[in-house]
Amino acid sequence: MTRPDPLPTLPAFIAERLSVPRAIALAERHGGTTRALSSGDVHRRASAIACALRARGIERGDRVAILSENCVDWLVADFGILYAGAVVVPMFATSAQDQIAYIFANSETKFAFVENAGAAAHVREAVPAPPPLVSFAGDTELGIEALVAEGEALLDADPSQLATFTAQTALDDLAVLIYTSGTTGTPKGVMLSHRNLSSNVHDAFDPDLSDLKEGESALSVLPFAHIFEHTDALGYLYNLATIYVTTPERLLEDLRAIRPSHVAFVPRIFERLIAGIVGNARVQGGVKAKLVPWAIEAGVAYERALRDGFVNPVLRVQNALAQALVLKRIKPALGLDRLGYFVSGSAPLHRDTALALAALGLPVCEGYGLTETSPVVTVNRPSNVKLGTVGTPIRNVEVKIAHDGEILVKGPNVMLGYYQLPPAEQPFTADGFFQTGDIGRFDGEHLVITDRKKELFKSSGGKWISPSRIETAIKRSIYVGQVMAFGDDKPHPAVLVAPNWDLIRKELELGAMTTAAMATDDRVRTLVIREVETHTADLAAFEQVRRVALLPRDLTIEDDELSPTLKVKRRVVERRYAALIEQAYTEDLHQRNALLHV
Template structure:
């Protein structure tokens, strides 16, 4: 970590300390190095942009909206805004104009910063939201300001040092708009103190510093990327490579060689699928057998360590050989050979896939948290990973379970509240300061947390048997990485059925390899595709209890996209809208029951 005499009281102070300590190190870059910012240049741009925002009338307590892809300018502008004591927040790039209007109306910002590609949807959305200035960072469409215009708007008498030193720990740092699975998104208000508590706690379990490198590719509207790259970089000095195309995340790793890597489960599923395909296509029987043996050795060792059982000396010797001959080469080819810690979160990952990743020698820790908790609450320490759990509570946080099993959290990283919604805030945080998370969980004797499912999403079948749809869906996704969406249904029903949506890219690759032609809808119903999916469901059922097994399923012809009818911007399932939209398909699955 960046050395400090005393802990910072605001992210402004953290930024200034880090920039002063490492002026010539590269802080921000793009994969091709066409854009690079040292900490010195980063700090200089922040000062100029803060002066420009102040010239547009942005003051302490105001909000500033951002609608950008992952690029260095996001970090410059967000950091400039909070140095004024303002509250910058990001909007998911996939939102519709109606959804954007709602968010801006709730946030109350007068300045909106975007890229040229988002100007049309923003113009449709602004209406009477109160936005007065639209700043476009990569062009100057009519009616917008450029970055040069923004800097030119600066008041020559603006006192930057006085502005950032006036910022207080209780000032709002950002707003995180929840994905809205059950209604309009709520604006989670997080303060400087909240995020500093989060950073101080998580760096105990996972120390980071200026020698670390991370790829920023997840949306900055999500607390995971703000914590994992933006704020963590400011706090510890690690280097960020910004990637404006999420689909290129795996492809860019060999050129970046990150030391830290965070991903949602879908990324790990695709990574495993790519390795499985490479092995299946290996023409040399000897090489194929050697690789399968090495991976099996790695998985066995990872499982023993996870279970807290001793690893036999012979297995350790075999593992050393397996790593030298095969596993290290796989990691290098993936670009993950220098990763000393990886994180998976946002949704539960299949234990089978996590075991596979650990078996490759990638120290991947499953974590759990919420926007309302400034991100991570529980984490598997890289040296003490337990597969199937989301780890232990980070220092400074209290966790417990209510009588019904709901996980409760208390501590300095719990949000200030929901913006303009005191009723929902009071509903979420009780009089004793406990945040009611909505997750059902179990905490073992060592403090490791195992999540069961969302409190309102547990399936109770016709026989009264409780089961976790997320667990069933995770097993399906692990068995068939081509799935872009899977939802298990069975509430008050005699058995479990599933709606399956195929990933557009995965289906296209599958079809190309087998010489199949047609549109996505046509391919989704092709007998070869249906047979493949059917075998995957059969494989998944072998890993589920009898009552959890998927008795019937249907492969849909639609593609499920973030912010669509079925998925939130963070890829969470909108279960009630799915039930309503696919009523006929679900009814057909039960017609013979």
């Protein structure tokens, strides 16, 4: 499929793709039943929403927010807002009240879609004089069905009005105003135009390169409020794939029921998937407790040797046995027997995690992008995967490395800029390249991300240390839930760890012990220290972790310790657990807070 010239605006693109008749374009499962919308249904509902919004005073360029968990109507509302020539302001359902208040005020939101009455109440508490709110659940003054009916009546009375709205939209108009998750400070409004998003969809999701095929099914689990999944949904639409919408709570059930062809995950989901497979086997006990971990280890060793260029006969035999006894059974058991490949993005994927998935017959194509780049910058294509890299630049996008290692990007996918930020504070070089804030290098034509520029810290020995390298290595352990590395101006890095409480509780038979009590239990500390030591053994000497401190509970979004995309808010955690961090360095090296070998 060739890239259209000129590019279509998003409403023109969406309408054209929905004009292709399909019995199921969007679907979701609840309680074992499926709600499915045909391509015509989606277009009709989105058109009705556009007409209703215009009738209620929403004009071209006005901001309309969506604050909800994923659902079919999230996308329908998104399309309707774009049809109306308005601007989508996507918001995470988990947004705190201060974030809601800030985004509504900063974006000057004039209308909002919310999940249900509870979300509407949350908004009203945060915003003293909120704009009109529409509930997807239909349990508020104005529900989505009433709004659609209102718009359908207007559309029936004047079918030409939708074309009028669409014709008013220009490629360089603002389409989406999406706020960064704010791991280091106040969220910034990223201005993405129709050109930014339309070009990224056509350049990143070309079926000749992506292997996506008409009629296949895609499972959408990441939040649509995240640009990663927002653009994924448009990419699936571009390729006429059926989009099944799910949530993390329904993920395993829906994987088995839908058996999707395509899924995009963040690394943490992959890590939990593998940890769950091994953990369940160990909980079941008996032969499985030893056989499943052995089989995965054998598969990883074989896949690593295969990529290193030499597989000895012993590895071949071990892998064949592992496949026959365990590995080949896992893929269909998870509902992944029709999957072509996984896509991974948003955070670094450890090579060992990718190798474990390859051993299960589940290849991963890792990519790289940012909210500011709509988001795709580079991606590994199915025919050209190099593990440990985030792939090659997509067409029409230029990537180069600055003298200090920062990745610079230029292309039609790069944002218009940060909303209401003066030109001097916009992150662009004199020659127009976007400054990503990420550090990287090229391995041939493939890009390798090494860290975030602002997150690197320097040891007292003068070595720059990448916290993500340490964290990604440790998160391979099935016994580790969350981890944050630190150690600026210290002789060695240290980590805060929230263990996989349930697995450790079962393995050590700790009964109903609280997480706070477990964090001080010598058995738990010994196990976690052993895991940290094992999984960081292949790092450089100056990266070796010498201290481990156990958190008393998981870090949460609700406590403002994680962003909505589950990234650790380092400043918040460092401030909140300052005493624990200090204790990690002040205790005697031979105390229980130090690694066993120190």
